[in-house]
Amino acid sequence: xxxxxxxxxxxxxxxxKPHKYSTQGVKKVPLLQSNNGPALVGLATIASHLAxxxxxxxxxxxxxxxxxxxxxxxxxxxxxxxxxxxxxIRTVLKDLNQYLEDKVYLAGNSLSIADPxxxxxxxxxxxxxxxxxxxxxxxxxxxxxHIQHYxxxxxxxxxxxxxxxxxxxxxxx
Amino acid sequence: xVQSQQKLDRVLVRVEELTPEKADxxxxxxxxxxxxxxxxxxxxxxxxxxxxxVQALVAVGDRASKQMVKxxxxxxxxxxxxxxxxxxxxxxxxxxxxxxxxxxxxxxxxVISQAEPRLPxxxxxxxxxxxxxxxxxxxTVNQDTxxxxxxxxxxTTTSQAIFRLQSGVCQxxxxxxxxxxxxxxxxxxxxxxxxxxxxxxxxxxxxxxSAYLAQSPxxxxxxxxxxxxxxxxxxxxxxGWKAPHCFYADTQNSFQTEIQTVNxxxxxxxxxxxxxxxxxxYTEGVAMLRAAGVxxxxxxxxxxxxxxxxxxxxxxxxxxxxxxxxxxPLAVRPFYTMPDPSNPKYSNSYDMFMRxxxxxxxxxxxxxxxxxxxxxLHHSIDLEKIKAYIDSFRYGAxxxxxxxxxxxxxxxxxxxxxxxxxxxxxxxxxxRLTP
Numbered sequence: 179x180x181x182x183x184x185x186x187x188x189x190x191x192x193x194x195k196p197h198k199y200s201t202q203g204v205k206k207v208p209l210l211q212s213n214n215g216p217a218l219v220g221l222a223t224i225a226s227h228l229a230x231x232x233x234x235x236x237x238x239x240x241x242x243x244x245x246x247x248x249x250x251x252x253x254x255x256x257x258x259x260x261x262x263x264x265x266x267i268r269t270v271l272k273d274l275n276q277y278l279e280d281k282v283y284l285a286g287n288s289l290s291i292a293d294p295x296x297x298x299x300x301x302x303x304x305x306x307x308x309x310x311x312x313x314x315x316x317x318x319x320x321x322x323x324h325i326q327h328y329x330x331x332x333x334x335x336x337x338x339x340x341x342x343x344x345x346x347x348x349x350x351x
Numbered sequence: 352x353v354q355s356q357q358k359l360d361r362v363l364v365r366v367e368e369l370t371p372e373k374a375d376x377x378x379x380x381x382x383x384x385x386x387x388x389x390x391x392x393x394x395x396x397x398x399x400x401x402x403x404x405v406q407a408l409v410a411v412g413d414r415a416s417k418q419m420v421k422x423x424x425x426x427x428x429x430x431x432x433x434x435x436x437x438x439x440x441x442x443x444x445x446x447x448x449x450x451x452x453x454x455x456x457x458x459x460x461x462v463i464s465q466a467e468p469r470l471p472x473x474x475x476x477x478x479x480x481x482x483x484x485x486x487x488x489x490x491t492v493n494q495d496t497x498x499x500x501x502x503x504x505x506x507t508t509t510s511q512a513i514f515r516l517q518s519g520v521c522q523x524x525x526x527x528x529x530x531x532x533x534x535x536x537x538x539x540x541x542x543x544x545x546x547x548x549x550x551x552x553x554x555x556x557x558x559x560x561s562a563y564l565a566q567s568p569x570x571x572x573x574x575x576x577x578x579x580x581x582x583x584x585x586x587x588x589x590x591g592w593k594a595p596h597c598f599y600a601d602t603q604n605s606f607q608t609e610i611q612t613v614n615x616x617x618x619x620x621x622x623x624x625x626x627x628x629x630x631x632x633y634t635e636g637v638a639m640l641r642a643a644g645v646x647x648x649x650x651x652x653x654x655x656x657x658x659x660x661x662x663x664x665x666x667x668x669x670x671x672x673x674x675x676x677x678x679x680p681l682a683v684r685p686f687y688t689m690p691d692p693s694n695p696k697y698s699n700s701y702d703m704f705m706r707x708x709x710x711x712x713x714x715x716x717x718x719x720x721x722x723x724x725x726x727x728l729h730h731s732i733d734l735e736k737i738k739a740y741i742d743s744f745r746y747g748a749x750x751x752x753x754x755x756x757x758x759x760x761x762x763x764x765x766x767x768x769x770x771x772x773x774x775x776x777x778x779x780x781x782x783r784l785t786p
Contacts, residue, residue: 339642345666
């Protein structure tokens with residue numbers, strides 16, 4: 179799962195030559211063997227490395243503050259979402275929805291590597307949401323629709339239909 | 352106890368007629384004690400008659416003694432009383448009563464039927480909207496308790512409004528159909544075998560054998576068509592006929608008060624519809640669902656969640672709560688449905704929806720015995736079981752179509768309620784057989 183993401187990420191970053199990844203441990207943590215140094219372990223680490231390799235360091239954040247937020251979201255994705263138990267999904271969606279109320283991107287005012295990586299992570303949850311639930315998490319759905327249509331991001335994932343107009347306008351359902 | 356001992360010379364005035372026009376008149380009223388509250392030398396009583404209530408006052412004076420005031424204060428709630436009183440106008444409107452401009456000054460009060468002191472539920476609680484109950488920690492009554500004590504629950508203003516509206520709906524249906532030349536018929540409710548080849552759910556013992564409670568009077572309506580009654584309908588536990596759009600306009604006009612009363616406890620959006628009625632074809636409905644991300648086959652039936660979603664999509668696109676979905680796939684309809692002449696995969700059948708929920712399922716029926724037999728065989732139905740049904744089409748049968756509507760569902764959906772038991776006077780379900 180993580181390996182497909184990394185492959186999509188490489189395409190998004192415009193890296194011509196795909197890397198060969200392996201996995202480590204029971205949880206299948208991705209591992210990238212590098213020629214001149216220790217192996218890179220972990221999705222967040224590898225993603226940061228790839229961004230630098232593609233000469234797009236701005237995707238990791240332009241200001242120190244933005245960089246910190248990007249890293250925070252990468253960590254969030256790996257720790258809170260990847261192994262999220264079913265009961266917690268609602269809470270996570272609610273939190274994300276609240277966070278995204280006044281933001282276009284997760285970190286700062288431009289796309290960072292956190293956006294596609296979080297998109298890959300929650301796709302499998304969002305794809306199964308009913309129309310009504312997508313409307314309940316309005317901000318999350320708006321952000322999701324924005325990122326999934328961003329050139330070069332979607333790749334292997336199915337597009338999620340987001341209706342242009344609200345159909346559940348009243349609170350009665 | 353009133354045992355019709357004598358004919359009283361009393362004219363009972365209805366509470367709803369207590370207006371300033373009757374000021375200073377001495378009148379009799381028979382009503383229920385809604386509330387009674389003693390305050391020193393006075394007792395304030397609210398008298399209730401169906402949806403109407405009026406404030407009444409017993410005060411110590413030359414007409415009433417201290418004992419009488421005490422007596423009035425102690426009459427149990429819901430007791431039925433006869434009251435002789437003078438109608439007086441009031442300076443300040445009495446907001447809490449339906450009759451806001453007058454109050455009664457009681458001279459005599461008699462208890463006609465006493466209610467037991469401990470009521471199984473309080474009417475104010477039964478009428479309280481759900482949300483309000485939680486916020487202010489005041490009780491609401493849950494549905495099971497209401498249904499267990501239906502006689503008391505039906506006295507609330509909301510219930511009175513719902514069932515008076517329902518009666519109006521039934522009457523409007525009748526009037527509209529009769530005006531269009533329909534004949535009302537009565538059909539048997541005990542039958543010998545399944546007319547639709549479906550399962551018989553309720554068996555009854557019938558003399559020396561068994562019979563079944565009819566699930567639908569359809570067979571008999573069709574037989575009447577073959578018997579040259581041209582247009583028939585019957586009202587009963589199962590079917591009716593399609594609702595013309597004029598019915599909605601009439602209901603809105605005649606039952607404004609009732610609709611508002613129900614909305615006080617159960618707020619909802621007013622019912623919207625288009626003239627002429629919106630008719631969508633099944634394929635269009637499927638296309639709309641697919642555009643919203645639903646995956647379904649061309650000939651697949653609509654699941655209830657999909658029906659509800661489609662209702663929402665139609666509302667958003669066309670701004671109507673009522674629409675007809677026509678040309679259902681043949682594969683998902685009963686064997687007696689007439690196939691679509693232009694496309695064998697579809698049929699001349701339709702469903703009608705209110706607020707995204709189905710209220711009618713109907714079709715042009717197969718009126719040819721030959722075709723009917725073929726369709727039955729195609730559905731693997733035992734021809735023996737439906738022999739009488741097929742026989743009715745052998746001797747010249749007119750082409751015909753029809754459908755059945757749920758009166759209770761229509762009332763529920765029109766008012767924007769969410770549980771059909773609210774609009775069913777004494778509902779039956781797998782767990783409920785009484786009252």
